Amino acid sequence: MKKNLRKILCLLSCLSLLVTLFACNDGDAQSCYPEELYEESDYSPTDWMASLSDDLLLSQITLPGSHDSGACNNVGINAFAATQTYTVEEQLAFGVRAFDIRLQNKSEGLKIFHGDFDQNILFSEIIEVYHAFLEAHPAETIVMFVKNEGDDDITFCDVLHPVLEQDDMFFLEDRNPTLGEVRGKVVFIRRYFSLVSIGINAKTGWSGDIFDIENAVTMHVQDNYHSSLWKSLDDKWTEFMSLYDVPCRQEEFYINFSSCYVFIRIGRFEIPDIKNSALKINKKIREEFSLLSKGYYGMIFMDYVDSDIAYYVLSKNFDIDKNGFLV
Numbered sequence: 580m581k582k583n584l585r586k587i588l589c590l591l592s593c594l595s596l597l598v599t600l601f602a603c604n605d606g607d608a609q610s611c612y613p614e615e616l617y618e619e620s621d622y623s624p625t626d627w628m629a630s631l632s633d634d635l636l637l638s639q640i641t642l643p644g645s646h647d648s649g650a651c652n653n654v655g656i657n658a659f660a661a662t663q664t665y666t667v668e669e670q671l672a673f674g675v676r677a678f679d680i681r682l683q684n685k686s687e688g689l690k691i692f693h694g695d696f697d698q699n700i701l702f703s704e705i706i707e708v709y710h711a712f713l714e715a716h717p718a719e720t721i722v723m724f725v726k727n728e729g730d731d732d733i734t735f736c737d738v739l740h741p742v743l744e745q746d747d748m749f750f751l752e753d754r755n756p757t758l759g760e761v762r763g764k765v766v767f768i769r770r771y772f773s774l775v776s777i778g779i780n781a782k783t784g785w786s787g788d789i790f791d792i793e794n795a796v797t798m799h800v801q802d803n804y805h806s807s808l809w810k811s812l813d814d815k816w817t818e819f820m821s822l823y824d825v826p827c828r829q830e831e832f833y834i835n836f837s838s839c840y841v842f843i844r845i846g847r848f849e850i851p852d853i854k855n856s857a858l859k860i861n862k863k864i865r866e867e868f869s870l871l872s873k874g875y876y877g878m879i880f881m882d883y884v885d886s887d888i889a890y891y892v893l894s895k896n897f898d899i900d901k902n903g904f905l906v
Contacts, residue, residue: 617890624674624886627893629718633759637766638796639829639875640758642722643892644677645670646838646880649691649705652698660696662838662853662882668708673886674893677722677878680705683729684738692728702742709765710748717763722878724781727771736773743767743777751778753795755830781834789818798832799877804839812856815839816863823876833877837864857882865891873898 617623622630631640648670651663663670667678682702683692689702709721727735743749750756750764753776767778770785784792785800792798801822803815815837822835840856842849861881868876868891879892 622897624889624893625672626716626718627674627896628676628720628758628762629716631758631896633757633762635758636755636830637720637722637758637761638755638832638877641874641876641892641895642677642878643673643675643884643889644679644722644878644880645675645884646679646836646882647693648675648678648680649698649700650681650693650696652696652700657696657698659851660693660853662693662857664883665885666708667705668712670884670889671708671712671721673884674889675884676720676893677724677880679724679726679880681726681728682735682739683727684731684735689738689742694728702739706742706746706748713748713763713765720758720761720763721765722768723765724768724770725778732772733774735771736775740773740775740777749778753777753779755779755796755832789821796832797828797830798834800834800836802834802836804836812839812841812859816860819860820867827875827877829875833875834880835877836880837861838880838882854883861885861888864888868892868895871895 628640645663645667647660647662648667649663650661651666653661665673670678680702681692681694682689683697687701691698691700691702691705709723713719713721725739729735743751748763748765750761750766756766768781769778770781772782779796780794781792781798783794784790784798785802788803789801792800799822801818803818819835819837822833827833837860838857839860840851840853843852844850861883864879864881865888874895876892876895881888
């Protein structure tokens with residue numbers, strides 16, 4: 580009886596800690612646009628791509644992105660897998676343009692998952708958000724990575740592909756388009772096996788850590804999230820910045836994940852501390868990107884993205900004055 584009581588008390592302590600670690604808090608992220616940073620320019624977080632040249636390749640644009648974009652369910656056990664505070668709709672309004680969408684095929688349709696954790700969002704709802712945003716902001720474009728979080732790629736393809744092929748909002752060619760070609764569209768990048776060619780192929784060669792993908796579109800990827808292999812978050816930051824050790828080739832994709840976590844130990848339990856890890860890494864991104872000059876830094880996928888950090892990433896597409904304002 581005493582052993583069971585100790586287990587229950589330990590579990591309650593862990594749950595209490597989870598509330599502290601993962602609960603949404605208005606002070607954890609910017610809840611409004613950093614309007615003062617845009618006030619000296621003609622840009623806004625909802626229409627910043629409108630000022631870019633049609634002739635730019637997609638690979639020549641620095642894109643703020645979100646890792647596990649739909650994992651914003653902080654209720655109960657889902658807190659273990661939460662990576663975002665804000666919805667996809669809110670992220671778009673902040674200036675985020677690259678999304679990491681993880682799906683499972685369920686009886687009610689394709690749903691957003693992070694691993695085995697159901698986010699209670701249908702993929703059809705995400706599509707509706709994309710449509711509404713692009714109709715209101717037709718000069719923008721969205722990049723969407725899709726990964727199958729289930730087991731059966733063949734059935735997954737049978738369900739997903741008709742949805743994409745019947746909607747002309749999606750750009751489904753396996754090449755690096757110009758911005759002019761994909762304004763008002765969603766560029767689809769595939770991270771699952773398919774017997775047919777659809778979208779930009781990022782499945783073949785995706786191996787984790789730091790690697791290159793040599794398909795129709797060459798990609799350079801940093802996606803090392805295995806915190807158990809690191810001594811500290813400083814190691815992750817070194818890996819994140821290593822993608823820029825050599826000048827970026829403008830015709831190739833650079834895909835950089837800042838997402839990571841370290842474990843904290845509670846008794847015999849190890850709990851992933853995603854949120855606090857993200858806040859520390861995001862602080863480093865703000866500091867570094869406020870100093871970097873205009874240039875191409877690829878697609879940057881972040882946990883707990885907010886309007887402030889989205890600004891510092893997307894601002895690399897423009898000139899900035901000495902006070903940090905877009906000009």
